[in-house]
Amino acid sequence: MTKKVRHVLGISGGKDSAALAIYLKNNYPSLDIEYYFCDTGKELEETYKLIDNLEAYLGKKITRTKAASESSQEPFDHFYNLFGGYLPSSNARWCTKYLKLQPFEEFVGNDPVISYVGIRGDEDREGYISKKANIQSIFPFRKNIWSEDVISRALKNDNIAALTEIYKFHFGQNAIERTLEIILQPISTKFTQTQKLNLLLDQGIKEFNVSIFELLKNSNYPVSHMKDFALIGNEENLVRDDIFNLLRASGVGVPEYYEKIAFEVDGKKGEYARSRSGCYFCFFQQKIEWVWLYEQHPQLYQLAINYENEKEGFTWNQNESLLELMQPQRVESIKREFLNRNITKTKSSYLLDSLDDAEAEGCAACFI
Numbered sequence: 056m057t058k059k060v061r062h063v064l065g066i067s068g069g070k071d072s073a074a075l076a077i078y079l080k081n082n083y084p085s086l087d088i089e090y091y092f093c094d095t096g097k098e099l100e101e102t103y104k105l106i107d108n109l110e111a112y113l114g115k116k117i118t119r120t121k122a123a124s125e126s127s128q129e130p131f132d133h134f135y136n137l138f139g140g141y142l143p144s145s146n147a148r149w150c151t152k153y154l155k156l157q158p159f160e161e162f163v164g165n166d167p168v169i170s171y172v173g174i175r176g177d178e179d180r181e182g183y184i185s186k187k188a189n190i191q192s193i194f195p196f197r198k199n200i201w202s203e204d205v206i207s208r209a210l211k212n213d214n215i216a217a218l219t220e221i222y223k224f225h226f227g228q229n230a231i232e233r234t235l236e237i238i239l240q241p242i243s244t245k246f247t248q249t250q251k252l253n254l255l256l257d258q259g260i261k262e263f264n265v266s267i268f269e270l271l272k273n274s275n276y277p278v279s280h281m282k283d284f285a286l287i288g289n290e291e292n293l294v295r296d297d298i299f300n301l302l303r304a305s306g307v308g309v310p311e312y313y314e315k316i317a318f319e320v321d322g323k324k325g326e327y328a329r330s331r332s333g334c335y336f337c338f339f340q341q342k343i344e345w346v347w348l349y350e351q352h353p354q355l356y357q358l359a360i361n362y363e364n365e366k367e368g369f370t371w372n373q374n375e376s377l378l379e380l381m382q383p384q385r386v387e388s389i390k391r392e393f394l395n396r397n398i399t400k401t402k403s404s405y406l407l408d409s410l411d412d413a414e415a416e417g418c419a420a421c422f423i
């Protein structure tokens with residue numbers, strides 16, 4: 056039975072979600088997408104500017120949501136005080152849960168929802184995404200647009216017969232002989248789910264999508280309520296350079312914090328930038344990004360120090376306070392280390408390529 060399904064896209068302030076909004080507007084203009092942004096109250100100015108630019112380009116409002124909206128404090132500070140002044144960390148990530156995921160889940164309520172996520176074709180991760188049953192994530196920048204749970208369900212050995220019938224019905228036995236061989240081979244330790252998925256995608260992305268869409272009709276996934284789904288024809292595989300090109304060509308522009316800034320250490324020239332959106336004090340940032348914050352946004356760096364000063368023994372980085380990190384010798388050594396590390400890296404036009412380990416950490420809600 057068809058049911059109204061909402062289409063939503065979270066704008067994090069990062070390049071990938073912004074590019075995805077542009078991409079979907081350009082390629083799927085009939086999709087009625089609702090855009091939202093979960094504001095922690097501690098975002099960089101550049102993020103708000105990107106959101107304004109994007110709103111103008113999309114010609115549509117981006118709903119700004121805030122956790123604990125009834126509180127007199129900014130969302131981060133509200134929960135920070137509620138949790139007794141404990142700074143979040145990669146092991147205690149209350150901030151993502153309460154400031155990003157919960158407001159998103161409140162925004163969509165219990166409606167069946169397709170949530171578009173900007174993880175790129177050159178990334179191997181799903182990110183920290185909502186697992187609520189009424190929310191289905193779709194990844195238009197990848198060859199495989201479906202989430203991990205959908206793929207596990209569709210390719211499990213119990214479904215071999217059903218998948219075979221669907222492929223035969225839609226494409227005819229003769230046209231897909233090789234594909235049927237792949238479908239009939241059970242997943243095992245010698246033939247993994249990933250191998251099977253990649254082989255099927257190589258045989259035809261659209262055919263694969265049509266079949267998964269059909270298979271999900273007997274499920275509770277939001278796509279089961281839809282008669283058609285435009286994205287099943289999507290065969291894109293967009294990588295980092297494509298994302299920058301989309302942003303620049305649209306006129307929305309690349310968030311300013313990605314732009315490289317020159318520095319010099321030991322007579323050698325280097326460049327730094329920030330690799331991600333999110334809170335200015337985010338604990339996921341690399342040391343060189345803290346140095347960038349210290350030198351480019353000293354007032355924000357000071358605010359980050361203030362949090363460390365509030366509770367004895369709490370620092371944003373393990374084994375080092377921000378006061379220690381900002382000492383001239385330490386700043387130099389971080390720059391030196393960064394410079395040396397990057398000598399061996401590829402000569403990319405984007406500094407992000409040397410910060411990509413950091414980019415892969417964190418979550419879809421904050422950084423994509």
Ligand code: SF4
Pocket residue numbers: 095143148150151154155332333334336337338339417421
């Ligand atoms: S950007 Fe970092 S500090 Fe802010 S909510 Fe996300 S994980 Fe937490």
